[in-house]
Amino acid sequence: MSLLNAPPTSRPRTAARILLGGILVFAGVSHLTFAREEFVAQVPDWFPISDAPVVLVSGVVEISLGAALVAFGRGRISVGLLAAAFFIAIFPGNIAQYLEHTDAFGLDTDRKRFVRLFFQPVLVAWALWATGAWRDRPRR
Template identity: 50%
Template sequence: MSSAAGPMAGLRAAARWALVVLLAAAGASHLSWGRRGYRIVVPDWSTRLTGLSKDAIVVGSGVAELMLAGAVASMPRERSVGWLVAAFFVAVFPGNVHQWRTGRSAPMLRTDRARFVRLLLQPLLVAWALWSTR
């Protein structure tokens, strides 16, 4: 391994573990203290489209985040895991847009500025998932 690969490999590993922590914390919040707040921002169209209640969507996304955290932790260099995480981040983006457009508060997103910044961070989350798992 070249000297340049060593630091980059270490940086990728740190980024993967940070992604695991982020996904696990988000999943836990969807299943516990933040569950009620997240239901507020689920778009009405998503319940019609899926036939699920807002609570079921919040719980499902929390379970998905925990499963993705486990997958990244247990298969750190599996590219398909990175693609699954990236796809999840893309799939929840319409809900983030809905939250910003309606001005609804959720845990840690109580201002229009915070909700807008959250939108800008979404592409970075996608890139982070793909980069850290390759």
Template identity: 45%
Template structure:
């Protein structure tokens, strides 16, 4: 039951942040490293929208595809690893984003990244 609640909480958090990527696109642009635009062929707004869409897809998968739970857990963990360089860039540059408007909040966000990775794996029994 605890894993079930944790999985739903993770899904809700991902869904919320996914929606925020569409609503506050410009607020997330500072997190996008220049290499990410070269790698994807998208501009910074495109990367923000794509990452928001990925968050929404992962959230939906966590609750709607129980037979794929472990794979989605791994995909969610991989997503959290993939966005980590942007979080590091944001912290180092001191860029604000929705909800991350101080150096302390940005640092705490960095320190929580491994927790999110473990949460995704634990709540889906992917470990």
């Protein structure tokens, strides 16, 4: 069995789903506690909502998605699609951080901020693969 052909509930996919869930819970908690200022710095200037509520809401969303990824084996497909959508929704903020030369989380050069952009599609693919969402989506 290769990783790409793994059944939707295989051990590698389950481990990847739980790991991603843990990472999201950690990131969400950091939004609400010790890294709040770093996240506030990443909210684009053009975003129509003030920085603090955006960081708080995104932290709660990350905690919720992470907990759901860990807890919901049966609803994994829906949660995987939601997690992928979340990663896509926050991608413009990552682009803005690059274009606006915003330093945060050690991303203090344009090169580092540019390289980071390539990790967002990895997160989308991870969420879809780990939950079997891409493989098991309803066929129409």
